[in-house]
Each structure stands twice: as structure tokens, then as C-alpha cells.
Amino acid sequence: MTAAAARQSDIGPQLAKRAGRYREYVPSPALAPHFCCLWSHEIRTASPVAIVPDGYCDLLFADGRLFVVGPDRTAAFPPMTPSMHIIGARFAPGAGAAWLKLPLSEITGLSIPLSDLAPEKAALLEQRLSDCPDGATALSLFATLLSELAKEEAEPDPEARLIFAAADHGSGRIGGLQQRLDIGERQLRRRAHHHFGYGIKTLERIRRLQRFMALCRASETLSLAALALEAGFSDQAHMTREIGDLTTLTPAVMLAQLTTR
Structure with missing residues (x-):
């Protein structure tokens, strides 16, 4: 290990979006019903990388293979090395279960080769992506190939977006959501497990974490106490x-990372 790498490894986990060059891209109209965004990530640290839960499921390409990364309940710390390049597509609410033909509760906290879940899709994508000379070309081709696959896929159930939006806005929306969907608490929990991998209360906690992180990025002046109230704690x-509990990190450490330019 170099001296620079040794210094990096001593500073503790870094949030994934701070651990190198991370970029998100707006999906094409053909992909927008199925994916929230496409993204690329070039790792530039030897420190542990913390991928905190966000309520989503991703399809990613790294080291010549495609993986489905299921929704996480707590932060994941996957092995990563400096200069590692990853491209990915983040499924829209409800789309992961529809594309993979399984409840996301079956892959919560797991990273699984796409070939184990959808061998035909993996065969179409992996070989062509492996032939790309660089990450930018691979990302462009990835978007094109996903657009071809999207033609054969039904759009996700609209109820998934309603459930996600209710969790995103806090518990005050949950009762109204049950009335709108005309379902009981147990059925809502079951549907949340299918679409997101866990129940509505867990999804709500995870989205509150994401609100805190968004507030940190947006303001360098709010105190931790003010951030807590603004985020819904x-x-x-x-x-x-x-x-x-969700990340193993403290709010102060996260705030410091998220406000460092």
C-alpha cells in the first residue's frame, strides 16, 4: 500500500458519492418509466466505501459482469479499489420487481449476478458491454441496450410510486395512502415488501435518512439540531x-463529508 493509500484507509468510511467521481444522468424518455437515472462511478479512494440505503434497487456493470444490487436495510461496504469504474442504472419504484419477475424482498441486502436471475438479459448485455473501450462508451451502449429491453417490459405498477412518495413525505401520508389504495395496514406492508424489499416503516426511515443527506448538501449553515427537525426526526x-443504526456513521461525520467541496 502506498503512503497516500495508507493515509486514506485511516480516515474511516467515505460516503459512496464522495469516494471518487460519481455522476448521474437523466434517462431517455424510453427508459424514464423504468429507471430513475443512469450513473457512473470512478473510485478514487482506498478507504472503505459506505453505500447507504436509499430504497432503490440497481443494475450495475463492473469488472466485466452485470449485477443486480437489491435494496439495503443498512449501509453496505462492498470491496472497491482505486481506479475501479462502475456504471449502473437505478430502477424506478416498482420497476425492479417487474423486470426481474420476483419480489425485491428476495434480494434485499444482496448483490447477485444478473445471469442468475435473468440469463437472457445478461447474455444480451454482458458481451457487448465487455467489448467497450472505455466507461463513457459503455454507459452510452448500456442506455441503448436497456432501451431495447424496455420495449418488452410493462411499466411498473403505479401503486409503487404512490407508496414510495408517501414514505418519502413521512408517516403523515401513510393513513391517506391506505385510504387511496383501499387496503389495510397488513396488505400495504406486503405490497411494500414486494416493490421495495421491506415494509413501509423501514422505507420511511430510509427516506428520512435521504432527506437528511439532501439537506446537508443544500445548506452549510443549519445546525445538527435544525437538520434533525427539517428532515423529520x-x-x-x-x-x-x-x-x-442505518449507516454506522454519525450525523456529524456525514454532514462534514456532504458539505466538503
Whole structure:
């Protein structure tokens, strides 16, 4: 290990989007019903990389193989090395279960080769992506190939977006969602497990974490106490406990990383 790498490994986990050059791209109209975004990530650190839960499922290409990364309940720390280049596509709410033909609760917390879940899709994608000379070309081809596949896929169930939006806005929306969908609490929990890999309460906690992170990026002046209330936590202690459970990091460490330019 070089001296620079050794210094990096001593600073603790870095949030994934801070661990190198991460970029998101708006999907084409053909892909928009199925994917929130496409993305690329070039790793530039030897430190552990923390991928915190966000309520989504991703399809990614790395080291010549395609993987489905299921929704996480807590932060994942996958092995990564400096100069590693990854491209990916983030499924829209409900689209992962539809494309993979299985409930996302079956792959929660897992990274599985696409060939194990959808061998025909993997065969179409992997060989052509492996022939690309660089990451930019691979990402462009990835979008084109996914657009071809999207023609054969039904759009995700609209209820998935409603469930996700309700969790994203906090518990005040859950009761109204049950009335809108005309279902009970148990059925809502079952449908959330199918679309997102876990129940509505877990999804709500994860989206509250993401609200906290968005607020950190947007403001360098709010105190931790103010961030807690703005994000929807009952108080700063609640935020510290819940973020620690979900990420192993403290709010202060996350704030420092997210506001460093």
C-alpha cells in the first residue's frame, strides 16, 4: 500500500458519492418509466466505501459482469479499489420487481449476478458491454441496450410510486395512502415488501435518512439540531440513533463529508 493509500484507509468510511467521481444522468424518455437515472462511478479512494440505503434497487456493470444490487436495510461496504469504474442504472419504484419477475424482498441486502436471475438479459448485455473501450462508451451502449429491453417490459405498477412518495413525505401520508389504495395496514406492508424489499416503516426511515443527506448538501449553515427537525426526526438524539443504526456513521461525520467541496 502506498503512503497516500495508507493515509486514506485511516480516515474511516467515505460516503459512496464522495469516494471518487460519481455522476448521474437523466434517462431517455424510453427508459424514464423504468429507471430513475443512469450513473457512473470512478473510485478514487482506498478507504472503505459506505453505500447507504436509499430504497432503490440497481443494475450495475463492473469488472466485466452485470449485477443486480437489491435494496439495503443498512449501509453496505462492498470491496472497491482505486481506479475501479462502475456504471449502473437505478430502477424506478416498482420497476425492479417487474423486470426481474420476483419480489425485491428476495434480494434485499444482496448483490447477485444478473445471469442468475435473468440469463437472457445478461447474455444480451454482458458481451457487448465487455467489448467497450472505455466507461463513457459503455454507459452510452448500456442506455441503448436497456432501451431495447424496455420495449418488452410493462411499466411498473403505479401503486409503487404512490407508496414510495408517501414514505418519502413521512408517516403523515401513510393513513391517506391506505385510504387511496383501499387496503389495510397488513396488505400495504406486503405490497411494500414486494416493490421495495421491506415494509413501509423501514422505507420511511430510509427516506428520512435521504432527506437528511439532501439537506446537508443544500445548506452549510443549519445546525445538527435544525437538520434533525427539517428532515423529520423527533429530535437530534433520535437522528443520531437512527442514522447510526442505518449507516454506522454519525450525523456529524456525514454532514462534514456532504458539505466538503
